[in-house]
Amino acid sequence: MAKSSLPLTAAHWGTYRVETKDGCAVGMTDFERDPDPSPIGHGIIDVQSGPTRITSPMVRESWLEHGPGHRTDRRGAEAFVAVSWEKVERLIADELNRVIAAHGNSAIYAGSYGWASAGRFHHAQSQMKRFLNTIGGFTGSFGTYSFAAAEAMVPHILGDFRGFLNKITSWDSIAESTDLFVAFGGAPVKNGQIESGGVGEHFQPGGMRSARAAGTEFVNISPLRSDMMDELDAEWLAARPNTDTALMIAIAHTLVADGLHDRAFLDRYTVGFERFEAYLSGEVDGIVKDAAWAAEISELSAETIRNLARRMAAGRTMISVAWSLTRQDHGEQPYWAAITLASMLGQIGLPGGGFGFGYSAENSIGGQMTPLEAASLPQGQKQVADFIPVARVSDMLLHPGEPFDFDGQHLTYPDIRLVWWAGGNAFHHHQDLNRMLRAWQKPETIIVNEWCWNPMARHADIVLPCTTPLERNDLMLCPRDPYLIAMEKVSDAPGEARNDFNAFAGIAKRMGTHEAFTEGRDEDDWLRWIYDLTRQRMAENKVELPSLDELRAQQYFKMAPPSEPTVMLRDFRDDPIANPLKTPSGKIEIFSATVDGFGYDDCPGHTVWREPLEWLGKADAKYPLHLISNQPSAKLHSQLDHGPVSKASKLKGREPVMLHPDDAAARGLSGGDVVRVFNDRGACLGAVVVSDAIRPGVIQMSTGAWYDPETPGRAGSLCKHGNPNVLTPDKGTSKLAQGPIAHTCLVDVALFEGKAPPVTAFEPPEIKQQST
Ligand SMILES: Nc1nc2c(c(=O)[nH]1)N[C@H]1C(S)=C(S)[C@@H](COP(=O)(O)OP(=O)(O)OC[C@H]3O[C@@H](n4cnc5c(=O)[nH]c(N)nc54)[C@H](O)[C@@H]3O)O[C@H]1N2
Ligand SMILES: Nc1nc2c(c(=O)[nH]1)N[C@H]1C(S)=C(S)[C@@H](COP(=O)(O)OP(=O)(O)OC[C@H]3O[C@@H](n4cnc5c(=O)[nH]c(N)nc54)[C@H](O)[C@@H]3O)O[C@H]1N2
Ligand SMILES: [Mo]
Numbered sequence: 001m002a003k004s005s006l007p008l009t010a011a012h013w014g015t016y017r018v019e020t021k022d023g024c025a026v027g028m029t030d031f032e033r034d035p036d037p038s039p040i041g042h043g044i045i046d047v048q049s050g051p052t053r054i055t056s057p058m059v060r061e062s063w064l065e066h067g068p069g070h071r072t073d074r075r076g077a078e079a080f081v082a083v084s085w086e087k088v089e090r091l092i093a094d095e096l097n098r099v100i101a102a103h104g105n106s107a108i109y110a111g112s113y114g115w116a117s118a119g120r121f122h123h124a125q126s127q128m129k130r131f132l133n134t135i136g137g138f139t140g141s142f143g144t145y146s147f148a149a150a151e152a153m154v155p156h157i158l159g160d161f162r163g164f165l166n167k168i169t170s171w172d173s174i175a176e177s178t179d180l181f182v183a184f185g186g187a188p189v190k191n192g193q194i195e196s197g198g199v200g201e202h203f204q205p206g207g208m209r210s211a212r213a214a215g216t217e218f219v220n221i222s223p224l225r226s227d228m229m230d231e232l233d234a235e236w237l238a239a240r241p242n243t244d245t246a247l248m249i250a251i252a253h254t255l256v257a258d259g260l261h262d263r264a265f266l267d268r269y270t271v272g273f274e275r276f277e278a279y280l281s282g283e284v285d286g287i288v289k290d291a292a293w294a295a296e297i298s299e300l301s302a303e304t305i306r307n308l309a310r311r312m313a314a315g316r317t318m319i320s321v322a323w324s325l326t327r328q329d330h331g332e333q334p335y336w337a338a339i340t341l342a343s344m345l346g347q348i349g350l351p352g353g354g355f356g357f358g359y360s361a362e363n364s365i366g367g368q369m370t371p372l373e374a375a376s377l378p379q380g381q382k383q384v385a386d387f388i389p390v391a392r393v394s395d396m397l398l399h400p401g402e403p404f405d406f407d408g409q410h411l412t413y414p415d416i417r418l419v420w421w422a423g424g425n426a427f428h429h430h431q432d433l434n435r436m437l438r439a440w441q442k443p444e445t446i447i448v449n450e451w452c453w454n455p456m457a458r459h460a461d462i463v464l465p466c467t468t469p470l471e472r473n474d475l476m477l478c479p480r481d482p483y484l485i486a487m488e489k490v491s492d493a494p495g496e497a498r499n500d501f502n503a504f505a506g507i508a509k510r511m512g513t514h515e516a517f518t519e520g521r522d523e524d525d526w527l528r529w530i531y532d533l534t535r536q537r538m539a540e541n542k543v544e545l546p547s548l549d550e551l552r553a554q555q556y557f558k559m560a561p562p563s564e565p566t567v568m569l570r571d572f573r574d575d576p577i578a579n580p581l582k583t584p585s586g587k588i589e590i591f592s593a594t595v596d597g598f599g600y601d602d603c604p605g606h607t608v609w610r611e612p613l614e615w616l617g618k619a620d621a622k623y624p625l626h627l628i629s630n631q632p633s634a635k636l637h638s639q640l641d642h643g644p645v646s647k648a649s650k651l652k653g654r655e656p657v658m659l660h661p662d663d664a665a666a667r668g669l670s671g672g673d674v675v676r677v678f679n680d681r682g683a684c685l686g687a688v689v690v691s692d693a694i695r696p697g698v699i700q701m702s703t704g705a706w707y708d709p710e711t712p713g714r715a716g717s718l719c720k721h722g723n724p725n726v727l728t729p730d731k732g733t734s735k736l737a738q739g740p741i742a743h744t745c746l747v748d749v750a751l752f753e754g755k756a757p758p759v760t761a762f763e764p765p766e767i768k769q770q771s772t
Contacts, residue, residue, distance in 0.1 A: 004032055007488035008555050009469055010198040010476035012118050012636050013040040015483065015556070018470065018490045024048070025470050025490050033483070033558070036202035038193035040635055043643030044468065048491070051764050052452045052642050054465040055495025057088035061768065063461040068095055068417075069444035076437070076459040077713030079766035085496060085506060088462060093510035095445050099418045100136060106386045107417040108132065109397075109443070111141025113390050114424015115637060118198035119474025119487050121377060121526050124423025124449060124466065124500045129379040131504035132420070134513035137383030139414050141390040142406075145429050147323045148391060148739030149331035150357065152407045153603075156592045157339055159582030161357075164568060166480060168356045169318065170368040171207025173565035175214040177352030179315030182219045182308070183234075184244045184334065185322020186227020187360040190633035195363040197374075198476035200483020200556065203367060204360045208232060216352075219308065221247070223628055224700060225693035227322075237308075238695035239298040240616045241626045242328050242744055244321075246609040247305060248337035250294030253280045254309035255344050257290070261313075262346025269576055270343045272591020276606045289609070297609070297617060316353050317345055323358040324630060329612035329744040331733040336607035340590050348588070349573025351565065364480030368566055370543060370559045372484070374477035375533035377526065386414040389738035393430060394730055397439035405735035408598045418445045422466075422500055427455035427707045428638035431742050432730035433723065434682045437715040449500055453764040454638060455707040465497040472499050475527055475551075477534055482559045484545065486552045499523070595736065602734040613729060614746040616697050623679050623746035625663065625699050629724035630743075632702035641706050642762045650705075651687035653759045655722025657749065658700040664690045667749060674756045676718070677701065679747045682726030684719035685756060688749075699749060703742075708761035721761045 006017035006029070014037055019027035025048060030037035047053065058080035062071040071078070083091075099107050110132050116124040132138045143151045147161075154161035174181065181187075192204030208229060212218070218234035220227055223241050228234040239247060255261040256277065266273045282288040291302035291309075298305075312319075319342050325334035338355050347353025359366050388396050389406050392413075400415035430436050440446070440459060448460035457463045471493040476485035493499075498506075501523065508517040521529060531548045538545050546557050571579040580586030584594060596605025611618070616626050634649035635641055650656065657677060659669065669675060673688040677699070686701055694700055701724045708721035719726045728745045732738035 007490050008485050009487050010118055010485040011041055012194050014038045014199045015485050016041045020490050023491055034201055036205050039645055043640035043645035047643045049494050052762055053494055055497055056082040057085055058463040059083055060461045072441040074713055079768050081768045082770045089506050089510050092507050103417050105136040106139050106384045106414045108138040109416040110138035110420045111390055112421045112424055116423025117469050118476055119469055120477045120530055122472050122474050126377040126379055127500040127504050128422040131508055131517050133380030134516040135511050139384055139386040141388050143390045145740050147326040149326040149733040149737040150335050152737035153332040154335055156595050157336055157589050166371045167568050168365050169568045170566040171211055171366045172368050173351045173567050174318055175211040177316050178216045178318045180217050180311055180317045183320040184221045185324045186220045186222040187320055188227045189229055189360055191631050192360040192363050194636055195481055197478035199363050200481050202363055204363055207366050223695040223698040237300055239300050242612045242615045243298040244325055245333040245337045246294045246297040248341050249289045249609055250291045250305050251309040252341050252344055253290045254306045261344040265346030270588040270590050271585045275591035318352055319355040320359040323361040324743055327740055327743050329741045330610045331739050332603055332737050333607050340607050343588055349569040351567050368561050369482045370562055372479050373537040374479050375530045391740035392738055394436045394439035397442045406738050407736055416443050419443045420447045422449035425454055425456040425638045431725055431728040431740055432681050433726045434715040435730050458765050464503045467493045467497050467499050475531055484557045486555055600735040603736040612744045614744050621746055623748045625747050627745040627747045628700045629703050632704040635704055638704050641704055654685050654687045655701055655705040656689045657686035658689045658691050658694050660694050660696040661690050661692055662696050674752045675749050676752050677747050677749050679727055684722050684726050686722040706761035708759055710757055720757050721759045
């Protein structure tokens with residue numbers, strides 16, 4: 001077969017051609033149309049089969065012998081028993097019926113947060129939620145771990161959040177018009193490798209380069225120099241982490257002090273500036289929020305802050321705020337502050353001006369493309385009113401029946417008896433894993449659909465072995481990518497592994513809801529249904545897509561880009577009366593009466609600086625170093641950590657920990673040393689990288705290493721491999737969004753004395769023979 005016509009597969013990290021031999025995938029080549037392909041995809045080939053692959057339904061031994069709720073403290077430590085599908089379907093159906101009869105459907109938690117895989121039909125969460133909605137529903141979750149604070153907060157300010165992600169001012173517009181690109185949290189291209197739903201064409205590096213070539217100047221406000229490509233010659237301002245809001249507020253103060261703010265814009269397009277101005281001047285609390293004030297907080301000089309403010313007002317400025325800034329204590333504030341600041345500069349809706357939510361956080365941000373109105377598998381009607389903000393999962397399990405606040409509502413945690421996860425890894429994504437481990441012992445049954453023996457599967461009672469995208473036909477229909485990809489099945493699933501769809505269909509049969517779940521359609525019927533609906537929606541938007549058969553024959557299709565560069569909020573700027581925002585005032589709410597009305601001490605009616613739970617300026621801090629556990633460059637979260645691409649990024653088999661030379665010297669550490677990273681919440685091992693590309697006082701350790709406790713099942717156990725979430729705090733951003741705060745974390749580092757215990761994260765658990 002010609003190389004260019006090898007079958008295609010698509011993933012959140014790119015599109016690849018797959019080489020096969022004897023019905024097995026043996027190699028990948030990058031999609032020839034992708035100008036900047038990501039190496040991440042090559043990680044799958046070696047791990048499609050082998051000891052980490054789950055090839056049969058599995059039940060934890062005590063659960064199988066003694067029933068639900070037995071020895072839940074042994075989760076993660078016990079052997080599994082391989083059973084047949086027939087048996088596991090029966091066990092699950094009985095357990096669902098028991099839980100529902102005794103406690104109701106709200107006792108099932110199936111928020112099931114996670115990224116799963118990119119294909120549109122075989123989307124694990126959609127499959128699971130659709131199935132559970134045929135049997136009366138489940139307690140769900142609101143928001144993401146990516147930017148929960150913004151998802152709850154920004155709609156109060158701009159009327160929407162998610163909808164704007166498709167409309168962020170494009171790199172084309174920036175190259176054409178932007179003088180100064182100021183990036184709070186940088187614009188790390190490592191993250192632009194990814195797009196939720198799949199990537200056909202990586203354009204982040206190219207977009208940035210073209211802006212630089214056209215004369216745009218870049219400022220990287222970040223603890224890491226690498227958060228901006230070297231070739232952009234960015235000015236690097238290494239403020240203390242979690243102090244960006246103070247910086248933005250002080251920039252706003254300088255604008256007012258110098259009379260540089262755009263009063264006409266503020267009058268016409270915003271409400272409540274005077275309330276914020278009273279806060280700036282100190283009228284509210286006696287504290288003047290000037291550059292000297294922010295200099296003490298951020299440790300950038302007052303002169304640097306004032307100069308930056310003046311440069312921002314002197315030309316066309318784009319303010320980018322990384323998504324990471326929402327994943328910190330008071331993570332609602334950086335976005336509100338940035339929108340306030342951009343309003344004062346008065347360039348919102350102009351080419352290359354205003355603000356953007358995290359350039360390069362994903363490939364699509366700054367893209368110049370026609371949004372695809374992709375259909376998805378319908379999940380059915382929501383039937384249980386209970387829900388939690390997604391990151392409050394441990395709180396929910398530990399505190400059933402207790403009240404909590406969220407976005408103006410007083411809610412109660414439901415009493416969860418059964419947890420089901422498909423397509424997510426809570427032992428990757430949640431904070432304070434030792435606390436989560438205690439919470440994880442509360443439910444009577446935990447079911448996980450997984451394809452590999454990662455920590456999520458190991459900590460389940462029942463594991464349903466699923467397929468990978470290489471083992472099924474699917475479609476990449478990403479709402480934010482120009483390519484549509486026909487994803488081809490290239491190999492058979494090993495052993496008893498099943499598509500999530502087939503697994504749920506089997507259980508649905510036992511629950512008497514097979515017809516409701518499948519609607520009589522199989523994989524191919526559903527793919528046609530999803531595709532035809534997508535095609536029809538696009539035809540209504542005057543975009544013609546090929547038929548499914550044509551797409552399959554030609555393997556991919558690229559939509560033409562819009563003719564004009566995308567400029568966020570252009571319509572609103574052109575005519576704010578005809579195109580109002582969906583806020584109560586129709587304008588940008590610099591002061592929100594709604595938020596003010598919630599009466600939250602930790603999130604008042606306009607943006608404010610509030611000291612985070614932990615930061616380098618904390619008085620009497622017990623731990624001296626700020627941990628940045630950012631996204632890994634060689635994988636997506638925990639996915640493919642066991643593959644060769646991720647393994648090559650490790651040092652001595654452990655997660656690298658980057659320290660500044662001063663911090664390393666103070667602890668007698670050098671490159672390659674195995675260290676303990678620790679605080680009161682936990683400890684993990686890592687291997688030292690010494691670099692001056694990090695701010696002193698900050699250490700960096702990516703997320704994603706599979707949790708590898710020295711004593712499995714025991715909370716507080718040392719993670720031998722380097723999962724930083726044993727260290728991060730589990731607290732909501734504020735009562736408003738209750739988002740996760742992984743980037744707010746103090747730790748210390750010390751040499752690990754003696755022989756470091758071996759990493760065993762990639763060894764499967766003990767597996768016993770099928771019971772009869
Ligand atoms: N410390 C710290 N923690 C963080 C972050 C941080 O910056 N710092 N970032 C947070 C963010 S932004 C996010 S989005 C989360 C990500 O957290 P997750 O999305 O939970 O992480 P993934 O590793 O992508 O988990 C996806 C899981 O789905 C499985 N999977 C893949 N395909 C399929 C399939 O077809 N079927 C089934 N059943 N399973 C499948 C994979 O094997 C994997 O276990 O992490 C958060 N956690
Ligand atoms: N390769 C790869 N790419 C990914 C992912 C992945 O797992 N791997 N995950 C994807 C997902 S789910 C998401 S949500 C996005 C997330 O995208 P981001 O939220 O942008 O991801 P991070 O890498 O956590 O953070 C970006 C940078 O912010 C800086 N930073 C952290 N805290 C602060 C602070 O307080 N102030 C300032 N100024 N800077 C700070 C850190 O130096 C960090 O490198 O990435 C996506 N892209
Ligand atoms: Mo995310």
